[in-house]
Amino acid sequence: MPATGLPPTFSIASIDAQRVEEALARIGPKWTTWTAMTLAQVNGPVRVRDVAARLPFVSEQFVGKRLATMHTDGLVIRDHDRRGRPYRLSALGASLAPVLRTVSDWSRTHLTQEPMAEAERVEDALRRLHLRHSTTVIQALDSADGPMRFTHIVEQAGLSSGLAPQRLLRLQADGLVARTGSRHGDPYVLTDAGQALGAVYASVEHWSQPFALRSGTAASRPVKAATRTHADIPLEAGADNARTAAALRRSAAASHVMFSHAPQPQPRVPAAVTAQSAPGRGR
Structure with missing residues (x-):
């Protein structure tokens, strides 16, 4: 079970990709x-x-x-x-506390265990997630029965053929998508890090509910209790839902500060700033 105490799996297919991307645009x-x-x-x-x-x-x-x-x-x-x-x-x-905690745990498990300031870890993770249409591409690949070809990704994610190559290249560079071969036309799959994004997306989607409702962009379908990651979700009928909600309450209670991991040294200057060879990370 992940360090957050959350259920081990969350469905990427069940999230509202547009809502998630709008929320990531605010915090990314x-x-x-x-x-x-x-x-x-x-x-x-x-x-x-x-x-x-x-x-x-x-x-x-x-x-x-x-x-x-x-x-x-x-x-x-x-x-x-x-x-x-x-x-x-x-x-x-x-x-945002539970959201940032979930993002940090995902990064530590699937991206890098290299010691760094927690804020830097989260920002590095969000840098990989908040670009427009990244969520829809990942959702399309997650819903596929197997490796997915470029044309099918374009169709499923609703991308233009001009933008799709750029987005796929970026997702590969960020370790979320991989190609099954080196030849032109070889299909794409999600990496382990990409497949594990369900909890992150569910947490972001649930956090977005207040401003989504105000702006009229709330999803037309209700968010299932099993995909919520804040403590203020109602208990619904059924033992499974009750256990899930209880686990999510424990996670949120542990995140009463921005991060509840053991304190780590906070470098005065992030590695991304001091690394001479690192490319710019414009957002």
Whole structure:
């Protein structure tokens, strides 16, 4: 069983890919997790300059822009909503804790066990997930009976033939999709990391419910209890659903802070910043 105490499998096919991608677009941009964790650690109103002082590898100007975007997306609030007022996490931002915990566990299990700051680990994972149409491609491959050819992926995911090659190449580079051979036309499959994304997607989808309902983009079908990863889901009839909901409550209770893993050294500068040879990670 995963370290989160969650049930071992979640269905990628059952998630609403559009809703997941809209949610990932809010939490995936670079430095969002670092900023959210900084606000969570302070646990009170913080001005832009004070957030920047805790993130010396990011300019104050960029921190201000990131906080402004997070404010627009509902992740942070400011008293009286006036310019210059300090920021703090909103209820929606604070409720990210179980989501970030699930993403971190997935990364540690399927991507890399290399020691790094937890915020850096989550941001590295979200960098692989938040690009548009990535979720629909992964969902299409997951629903296939076996390896899937390029034309079938394009059709199933509703992509243009021009965008599909770029997205597949990126997903391969990020370790989520693999090709079954080196010849042109060889089909694609999900890697172990790609197949294990069910819990991540379910957690993100459930977290997105408040703003999805406000924006009118909520899924037309209800989210099954077995795919939810927050503690505020209702118990439904049946022993299996009751056990699942209880497990999810335990997971959320353990995530009352942004991360409840054992503390790890937090490097002053992320490896992604200091690595001279690493390509830029624009978001």
